[in-house]
Amino acid sequence: MADxxxxxxxxxxxxxxxxxxxxxxxxxxxxxxxxxxSQFLESKALFWGSLPWHYAILLILIAHFLAFLVPASWGTxxxxxxxxxxLEITGIALGITTMIALVILIFRRVINPRVNAVTSHIDxxxxxxxxxxxxxxxxxxxxxxxxxxxxxxxxxxxxWSLVKLNPQIDYLANLPGIVQLHAVxxxxxxxxxxxxxLVHVVSIPISYLGRPYQVVIWYRQRRSN
Amino acid sequence: MDIRAQVSSVFHLDKCIGCHTCSIxxxxxxxxxxxxxxxxxxxxETKPGTGYPTKWEDQEKYRGGWERVGSQLRLxxxxxASTIGKIFHxxxxxxxxxxxxxxxxxxxxxxxxxxxxxxxxxRPISMVSGKPMxxxxxxxxxxxxxxxxxxAANDPGVIELSEEQQxxxxxxxxxxxxxxxxxxxxxxxxxxxxxxxxxxxxKRGEDGIVLxxxxxxxxxxxxxxxxxxxKTYYGWATGKSEKCILCYPRQEAGExxxxxxxxVGRIRYLGVLLYDADKIEATAMKADGELAAAQREMIxxxxxxxxxxxxxxxxxxxxxxxxAQASPVYKFVKEWGIALPLHPEFRTLPMLFYVPPLLPVxxxxxxxxxxxxxxxxTSLEQARLPLKYLAGMFSGGNEEEVKAVYxxxxxxxxxxxxxxxxxxxxxxxxxxxxxxxxxxDALDAIFRMTSLTRIKERIVVPPMLREQAIEAGMDPEEYKxxxxxxxxxxxxxxx
Numbered sequence: 108m109a110d111x112x113x114x115x116x117x118x119x120x121x122x123x124x125x126x127x128x129x130x131x132x133x134x135x136x137x138x139x140x141x142x143x144x145s146q147f148l149e150s151k152a153l154f155w156g157s158l159p160w161h162y163a164i165l166l167i168l169i170a171h172f173l174a175f176l177v178p179a180s181w182g183t184x185x186x187x188x189x190x191x192x193x194l195e196i197t198g199i200a201l202g203i204t205t206m207i208a209l210v211i212l213i214f215r216r217v218i219n220p221r222v223n224a225v226t227s228h229i230d231x232x233x234x235x236x237x238x239x240x241x242x243x244x245x246x247x248x249x250x251x252x253x254x255x256x257x258x259x260x261x262x263x264x265x266x267w268s269l270v271k272l273n274p275q276i277d278y279l280a281n282l283p284g285i286v287q288l289h290a291v292x293x294x295x296x297x298x299x300x301x302x303x304x305l306v307h308v309v310s311i312p313i314s315y316l317g318r319p320y321q322v323v324i325w326y327r328q329r330r331s332n
Numbered sequence: 333m334d335i336r337a338q339v340s341s342v343f344h345l346d347k348c349i350g351c352h353t354c355s356i357x358x359x360x361x362x363x364x365x366x367x368x369x370x371x372x373x374x375x376x377e378t379k380p381g382t383g384y385p386t387k388w389e390d391q392e393k394y395r396g397g398w399e400r401v402g403s404q405l406r407l408x409x410x411x412x413a414s415t416i417g418k419i420f421h422x423x424x425x426x427x428x429x430x431x432x433x434x435x436x437x438x439x440x441x442x443x444x445x446x447x448x449x450x451x452x453x454x455r456p457i458s459m460v461s462g463k464p465m466x467x468x469x470x471x472x473x474x475x476x477x478x479x480x481x482x483x484a485a486n487d488p489g490v491i492e493l494s495e496e497q498q499x500x501x502x503x504x505x506x507x508x509x510x511x512x513x514x515x516x517x518x519x520x521x522x523x524x525x526x527x528x529x530x531x532x533x534x535k536r537g538e539d540g541i542v543l544x545x546x547x548x549x550x551x552x553x554x555x556x557x558x559x560x561x562x563k564t565y566y567g568w569a570t571g572k573s574e575k576c577i578l579c580y581p582r583q584e585a586g587e588x589x590x591x592x593x594x595x596v597g598r599i600r601y602l603g604v605l606l607y608d609a610d611k612i613e614a615t616a617m618k619a620d621g622e623l624a625a626a627q628r629e630m631i632x633x634x635x636x637x638x639x640x641x642x643x644x645x646x647x648x649x650x651x652x653x654x655x656a657q658a659s660p661v662y663k664f665v666k667e668w669g670i671a672l673p674l675h676p677e678f679r680t681l682p683m684l685f686y687v688p689p690l691l692p693v694x695x696x697x698x699x700x701x702x703x704x705x706x707x708x709x710t711s712l713e714q715a716r717l718p719l720k721y722l723a724g725m726f727s728g729g730n731e732e733e734v735k736a737v738y739x740x741x742x743x744x745x746x747x748x749x750x751x752x753x754x755x756x757x758x759x760x761x762x763x764x765x766x767x768x769x770x771x772x773d774a775l776d777a778i779f780r781m782t783s784l785t786r787i788k789e790r791i792v793v794p795p796m797l798r799e800q801a802i803e804a805g806m807d808p809e810e811y812k813x814x815x816x817x818x819x820x821x822x823x824x825x826x827x
Binding site: 132136137138139140141142143144145146147148149150153154157158160161162220221223224225302303307310312313314315316318320321322323324325326 | 412413415416419420421422423425426427428433458460461462463521522525526528529530531533534535536537538546547548549550551552553556566568569570571572612823825826827
């Protein structure tokens with residue numbers, strides 16, 4: 108029963124919250140739809156925290172998503188031992204990077220009185236959840252080798268069964284507890300996404316690359332000239 | 333020709349007494365909120381001095397404004413792709429230490445302290461963290477501190493001067509300073525607009541006021557570093573950037589902006605300029621020393637029938653054209669040619685112009701009652717405030733530009749002296765007039781505009797034609813501490 112709730116029901120609840128509350132917040136309170144930067148209050152430690160954190164976590168997330176979305180191609184990619192070992196080592200290195208970076212970010216918020224003053228309860232909750240996520244992730248990567256491969260045969264089918272609205276919780280129920288914790292915490296992060304500063308992940312300003320430098324907005328319709 | 337209107341201003345530095353009334357008016361209207369304490373949309377600096385934030389003019393440090401790369405203009409902090417790559421940490425962002433940590437004092441301790449042998453004190457505490465702090469900087473920290481080895485000597489413009497000029501500048505009996513009030517320049521080639529990844533910053537088409545859409549701003553902070561004048565500020569409590577809005581709600585109600593209205597020295601002039609938007613890029617590409625002249629070239633004559641025709645075709649209302657014809661700014665900048673942009677070499681084409689201060693330049697050789705016409709050109713060369721310093725501020729290093737302005741300002745004085753004291757020969761007067769390139773009427777008009785005019789002539793707020801807008805008829809004071817007109821929510825994060 109607990110397995111069913113955690114692996115079969117909770118992911119849907121998390122997604123529903125993320126989408127529902129996410130849209131609600133975007134419509135009702137767009138003003139807050141960003142991550143409140145504290146770089147102005149403290150810049151040096153942020154450099155060593157934020158930069159490695161973001162780039163490493165982005166790469167790790169891309170790997171997780173690729174293995175979930177295109178498990179067949181991912182499996183082929185890891186078919187050669189050399190590529191598998193390379194990916195495994197890269198993954199662990201990136202994981203450790205995120206862990207160190209996150210610890211720097213947390214310490215920064217604890218130690219620096221200015222940054223501490225602009226840190227909210229939900230920020231602390233988010234940091235704790237993220238720390239739990241990267242620590243379990245790195246632990247899994249080191250203790251349960253070749254995750255790139257077994258993920259394809261366990262987690263991918265579970266996620267796909269969720270997508271197909273036919274949750275097959277056995278895939279996850281048979282995995283070690285640490286993996287279960289990692290998976291559930293991942294959906295916990297999805298669940299708190301709309302309530303926290305995490306909303307900034309959906310405001311990537313890609314359109315900037317395509318727009319002209321100057322933006323001029325006319326209040327009245329302009330006569331054509 | 334793509335004719336646009338721009339609400340622009342002129343600050344007459346000879347008249348500024350450095351009283352900071354403008355700053356206070358602005359602070360009380362717009363920035364008296366948590367997270368905005370350190371924001372001075374309007375501030376007054378002492379020159380020579382390091383300014384606010386410290387050494388803001390030094391773009392090797394702050395990397396604001398534009399630079400020419402081949403035949404292209406590029407933001408000095410990097411191109412678009414590089415900007416996106418820096419959103420996780422902007423290496424060029426100034427921190428609070430470049431401004432100051434806002435502080436208050438624990439006044440309650442004065443009252444609540446238990447009886448004792450020593451006097452109770454109010455300790456300074458940070459307005460950010462609430463913890464006791466040591467005050468090391470504050471607003472106007474280097475106010476009137478010319479000659480200071482800590483501040484004036486570190487003025488980026490002073491560092492450019494030769495050793496000899498510097499020593500001369502700081503010799504105790506020759507000490508000189510003037511005040512430089514600064515607000516957002518509402519540039520035509522704004523670097524803040526260009527740098528905003530979210531596209532939240534925009535220029536209003538009708539009047540050229542540059543604003544930040546607070547709902548679209550995602551707090552990437554690129555505008556703070558891109559603005560070479562450091563006139564966008566990061567609100568650390570809201571995670572939004574904010575800047576001078578040229579009091580557009582007041583202007584829409586037909587009133588002068590707060591800092592203009594409150595100016596004790598009446599140094600501020602406001603009016604519409606018409607300019608050719610097709611020329612923006614070509615103008616911004618000019619060599620440093622040509623930028624001020626090129627910008628004047630971009631500004632169009634509102635009396636020229638062709639300009640009027642093109643403006644009407646471009647959708648400009650007749651009232652706006654009429655306001656442009658009455659604009660004192662047009663007179664200062666184009667007709668008389670005595671107002672220059674601040675640091676045109678940043679290439680943002682700022683639309684706030686300054687009449688450079690004459691007095692500290694002149695008074696070295698001519699103390700008070702001396703006749704100024706005999707040697708005023710040699711006195712310009714040997715001025716207490718080196719022309720090179722002023723040219724570095726107002727004309728991208730082109731001393732001829734600054735000199736031309738001073739010839740006119742001096743000619744005004746000579747003409748007035750001839751008229752009121754009458755001790756100058758006709759030849760001297762004619763000579764001064766010829767050198768200035770202005771006729772009697774123009775010189776008289778300058779005198780009149782700088783000394784006798786009332787507010788309606790100095791500040792010609794164009795009809796903003798927003799009568800249909802929901803804001804019409806609302807009292808700006810009533811909505812203090814809100815996000816501004818059009819938004820009825822307090823600028824607070826509720827998530």
